[in-house]
Amino acid sequence: MSNYELTVGLEIHVELKTETKAFCRCKNQFGAPINTNTCPVCMGLPGAIPTINKTCVEYAIKSGLAFDCDINNVAVFERKNYFYPDLSKAYQISQLEKPICIGGKVRYKLNGEEKFTRINNIHMEEDAGKSVHDAKLNKSFIDFNRCGVPLIEIVTEPDIHSSDEAVATLMSIKETLSSIGVSDCKMQEGSLRCDVNISVAPCGSNKLGTRTEMKNLNSFKAVKRAIEYEMQRQINAIEAGETIHQITLKWDDNLGKNEALRSKEASNDYRYFPDPDLLPVEITEEYIAKIKAEMPELPYDRKNRYMNDFGLPKQDAETLTSSSTVTNFFENCLKLKNEPKVVCNWICTDIMRKLKESLEDEPTIKISASNLVDLINMFQNKEISINNAREILDRIWDTNENPVKLAEELGLKQDNSEDSAKAFVIEAIAFWLPALKSATACGLFAIASITNAFALSSLLSCLSPSSSA
Template sequence: MTWETVIGLETHVELATKTKIFCSCTTEFGGAPNTHCCPVCTGMPGTLPVVNRQVVRFAAKAGLALNCEITRYNKFDRKNYFYPDLPKAYQVSQLYLPIARNGRVPIKTESVEKDIRIHELHMEEDAGKLVHDPWIDQTKCDYNRCGVPLIEIVTEPDFRSADEVIAYLEKLKSTLEYLGVSDCKMQEGSLRCDVNLSVRPAGSTELGTRTEMKNLNSFKAISRAIEYEARRQIELIEEGKRVVQETRRWDDNKDATFSMRSKENAQDYRYFPEPDIPPLELSQEYLEQLRAEQPEMAEARKARYQEQYGLPEYDAGILISQKALVDFFEETVALGAPAKEVSNWMLGDMMRRLKDEELEPKDMKLTPANLAKLIKLIADGKINRNTAAKVFRAIFPDNADAEEYVKTHGLEQVNDAGLVAQVVEKVFAANESAVADYRAGNQKVMGFLVGQVMKELKGKADPKAVNQAVREKLEG
């Protein structure tokens, strides 16, 4: 029998506000345990929440960018459950009137092009986290994350493969980064995903029993978890067993999912309207202002880069894949560096260094101003491209000044035609047999002679000038 996988996603995104959703505590990542919290976000008796207006602004901007209908009259609800990392024993969320609904995100993979429907986007507060210490066999609570503002984006069950899920998440991550509403650092939990998955016979319209895999925070883990869980469910059904509706966790080391608890339904949380927060009403003027503020998004930039700068579609596609790359590219071009030259350096040497050092573009120290200096040194004939590549490798880790590095290490290009001619004479005298071979018809020898001249000049000469001098000497 042929089986079809059906997937829906719940994606939690930490918003890039400086303070939490209902209090003035910092949202900065890290910090000693329980140092970024106060009586409000830990739910002490007598405290009252105050809504952070930037959270509402970011949530509405995200909803508009994801083609959602904005709920102009929306409100908060209490989601009640007990867990040690939730000191209030309830989470403030939005069930009945979420801020955005009925959106869509177009995706494209090698095999399909389709829209993923957004069921809803709602605001909520994050919970804390539990840290298990194996040395003393204790689990400790860190409440720093309590109250950090989230938007949860819930899709319809429109995915049929891991490839489609990754294409959607890449598009979502790009959109949110362009908007500036989240840094989307998956390694810090700023973007994490719950995967709801079931299987059914191909051609069937009835949904199977689903499981939920919680808090996946890397594309690799998400893809592997989907492949494993689909295979596990199919094997169960083919063995005559049934799939249990439950919450499962993904173990990256064991490459498998494991049962955590039975899957809760909305009624299990005993939702009721949050009594301490009045409803929020968003005016049409407010929403129009947010629409007007929306930046040029990825696909529009890609088309502009191809038209304005003549970049190939592939190159433009890589540049627009991350907001940090776009910002770096545009700042460097604004400083006068030719766009195609900037693109070549970024997609070549820069990408290699980022991969080698396992860095995200947003975390590198190299600045647009410094790359622009390096490109200008080549354009002005002060260094050749081979030297420039060496300089780039040297300055990349700590953003050492390109001009100073070239001066300090004596790497300025040799532009003295007389000196080049003297070295050519020296190389010819030392390699008379090679010169004879060339004049007897072996054209390949010229490359050897050019290499010898460049070696004598320690790679600092203009390769074109050396080529010309060698050729003129051979044919003179």
């Protein structure tokens, strides 16, 4: 590997979280019964005229602003022509000449070092349908529900030179888009998919090697493994004197290897031309400024704030900003208890433990911020032990009942009042009374010195002639 340099570029397809599809009024809904969310527009039937969903434009601009892109004042749609069974109209509405966002960068930290990957463009397009293969029947079926679902495609420059950099870039994109609310980025549902372009060249070469593309990688683990496998495959081919062909590959994560699908297409193979049914979209500076003013704090900036202002470790700050669910929960807890390190410790240990135990694809935090704060306060006040606190957390996770009330019902609360302490001392002395009666006066005064006056008078009362032996 030391004699070769890896170069990677990413193409990330992100489904936008809109109520309806990009160019029609069909529901944008994952998991609906097959072929129920379709209409003549998204199926491309003759005479059906598309109309742009304004929210798609807003979300695309929002995404561009999050990555410091320049926003084009005019966005033009083209038809990308190709034949595939799940593309009923034989073209995809996309953007080529004037994408909505140009330039920008994805910021991330890797091994403590600040890095970034440049963005070439972000463009809007529609998704295709989905082929479903039935192994029992040995037949393939097509679900057209996904046709017309709004996408943005983020195309990076070939700035990435390791699988770790690729994963860090993709993670930063996922965190950012989730936090600004344009997508749920559920990779297991296909709402975030990654195509990876890979080339290998001898170190010091001023020319990139021939690139190959791997399609639709849907997990960080798959991205890392696929890059490392293809990198080694190309190195082996070069050293064997073989030619690297520009092809599209399919990654099999179960087998840990890829296989060729087809030769890699260039943009002219798709015969792009302006869509005659869609007018150019004019985007004013005032509209861009309005969206920018409503942007939330970005995960990268929030992570740095947590480390700098709260003194949190990098790993904890990354955990707290790993999803909008965890971030919002942390922020809500801080409104009730302004002790960032204490709250962070509970979330990064016990709350994350519960999330990891969940069998849900996208686990949610099932207790309220106020209940967690009540639990923390009981522990800090020494009313419950750490083990009892965790037992209570486990019990209220699905019910979200009041932890203070539950601790009392289960008899887990410890009474640390002065009266309780006095009662404990009296009970202990009474238990050891036979031994104490034979103690010397010196011993009695030594014991008295570590108790209070109330306990001493009780002891003397026990040892008086009137007390029973």
